Amino acid sequence: MKRSRGSVLVVGGGIGGLSTAVALRQAEYDVTVVEIRADLHSSVAGVGIIQPVNALRALDAIGCAEACLAAGYATTAWGRMLDVEGNPLREMPGARIPGSGLPCMNGLSRPRLHHVLTDRARETGAVLEYGKTFHSLADGPDGVAVALTDGTTRTYDHVVGADGVRSRTRPYVLAEELKPVYLGQSAFRLDIPREPEIDRIVLQHGPDGLVGYVPIGPDTAYLFLNVTWEEGRRLEQDKAAAELRERLAPFGGLTARVRDTHVTDDRARDIVFRPEEWLIAPAPWHRGRIVLVGDAVHAVTPHLGQGAAQAIEDGVVLAECLAAHDAYEDAFRAYADRRHDRCALVVESSVAIGAYEMDPSAHPGFDHAGLTQRVLEEMVRPL
Numbered sequence: 526m527k528r529s530r531g532s533v534l535v536v537g538g539g540i541g542g543l544s545t546a547v548a549l550r551q552a553e554y555d556v557t558v559v560e561i562r563a564d565l566h567s568s569v570a571g572v573g574i575i576q577p578v579n580a581l582r583a584l585d586a587i588g589c590a591e592a593c594l595a596a597g598y599a600t601t602a603w604g605r606m607l608d609v610e611g612n613p614l615r616e617m618p619g620a621r622i623p624g625s626g627l628p629c630m631n632g633l634s635r636p637r638l639h640h641v642l643t644d645r646a647r648e649t650g651a652v653l654e655y656g657k658t659f660h661s662l663a664d665g666p667d668g669v670a671v672a673l674t675d676g677t678t679r680t681y682d683h684v685v686g687a688d689g690v691r692s693r694t695r696p697y698v699l700a701e702e703l704k705p706v707y708l709g710q711s712a713f714r715l716d717i718p719r720e721p722e723i724d725r726i727v728l729q730h731g732p733d734g735l736v737g738y739v740p741i742g743p744d745t746a747y748l749f750l751n752v753t754w755e756e757g758r759r760l761e762q763d764k765a766a767a768e769l770r771e772r773l774a775p776f777g778g779l780t781a782r783v784r785d786t787h788v789t790d791d792r793a794r795d796i797v798f799r800p801e802e803w804l805i806a807p808a809p810w811h812r813g814r815i816v817l818v819g820d821a822v823h824a825v826t827p828h829l830g831q832g833a834a835q836a837i838e839d840g841v842v843l844a845e846c847l848a849a850h851d852a853y854e855d856a857f858r859a860y861a862d863r864r865h866d867r868c869a870l871v872v873e874s875s876v877a878i879g880a881y882e883m884d885p886s887a888h889p890g891f892d893h894a895g896l897t898q899r900v901l902e903e904m905v906r907p908l
């Protein structure tokens with residue numbers, strides 16, 4: 526039996542929580558994950574996921590890159606930008622990690638990613654408990670006493686809050702007032718059959734938002750549309766296809782074809798509609814023995830496809846820091862020191878792209894493709 530460095534409860538079995546669980550198991554911690562939803566499938570929101578090369582590097586560190594590449598669609602370039610009519614405007618080369626052999630982007634369906642992460646978490650010995658969360662956390666000198674919704678109280682050396690943008694762990698670490706901010710945009714997403722030209726991310730700028738396509742398998746892609754949307758306004762699911770068609774009406778080329786063929790009323794229930802929110806908490810990202818990862822501490826809007834990548838990187842770096850420091854507070858400080866500025870760059874650049882999409886005339890000279898490339902190049906630097 527391998528020795529254990531300590532026990533960790535991870536709250537949240539999403540992308541960040543499962544990645545952190547694997548990384549901590551590899552660093553010889555005993556790990557339990559509690560996920561509030563009833564099972565693996567119900568914890569997956571959304572259609573597909575963009576995995577930039579830095580996500581693949583972090584997935585490689587936890588033994589998951591190969592399975593993601595096998596289950597997804599790897600591209601030879603980041604993307605291509607089209608005008609509203611569908612004419613090519615600009616190539617987006619993306620960035621690679623020299624010598625890694627990793628592609629600059631892999632597109633994957635979220636359920637497949639969840640299967641890969643869940644299988645790996647189980648294989649490494651993490652315990653996954655579904656339909657469960659905590660009532661309260663009490664941090665003490667000997668550990669965190671966690672009162673769970675199953676009526677038990679357990680004590681762990683550390684608690685990792687990986688419970689997403691609406692984190693209930695966050696107030697145990699950060700000021701109550703620190704809450705995610707609604708960007709002013711929401712996103713439609715829909716699986717479609719992959720057209721041959723969707724062999725990378727394809728972006729088409731329109732008068733009120735941006736439509737994009739991401740390949741997620743040989744035969745599958747997804748469409749997304751970021752639109753300006755009043756905070757709290759509801760979208761009736763039955764009317765989602767009609768609303769999406771209307772928003773896509775000004776577009777020609779690829780989007781016109783997709784709109785007329787695939788955005789049909791019988792697909793209304795398949796459309797995922799999500800608000801875009803952001804948050805970047807100042808360091809430190811821990812209090813006592815409780816530490817935060819992923820959207821709980823830096824919620825990322827989808828404009829650079831980097832939110833999940835950052836959550837996975839958090840898990841890898843957190844485990845490295847815990848392995849490198851004897852005192853957990855030193856480890857947690859080192860973790861946030863290594864992560865904060867990188868996550869801030871992603872959050873702030875994504876927000877800037879969103880602001881531009883909502884009102885291009887207010888941002889003359891804004892270089893969407895140029896900013897994307899700069900961030901991608903920054904992301905390939907060593908973690």
Ligand SMILES: Cc1cc2nc3c(=O)[nH]c(=O)nc-3n(C[C@H](O)[C@H](O)[C@H](O)COP(=O)(O)OP(=O)(O)OC[C@H]3O[C@@H](n4cnc5c(N)ncnc54)[C@H](O)[C@@H]3O)c2cc1C
Nearest residue numbers: 537539540541561568575658689819820827830832833834
């Ligand atoms: C429209 C949209 C598109 C996006 N597209 C991309 C993309 O293409 N590429 C990319 O990298 N990122 C993308 N992102 C961002 C990405 O989805 C998130 O950054 C990523 O999922 C964060 O992972 P996480 O584990 O921190 O949070 P989540 O994935 O939200 O996981 C949190 C988990 O915690 C569980 N949970 C919540 N509360 C509790 C509780 N109290 N107790 C126990 N469990 C709890 C939830 O059920 C969930 O399983 C997108 C985001 C949006 C909004």
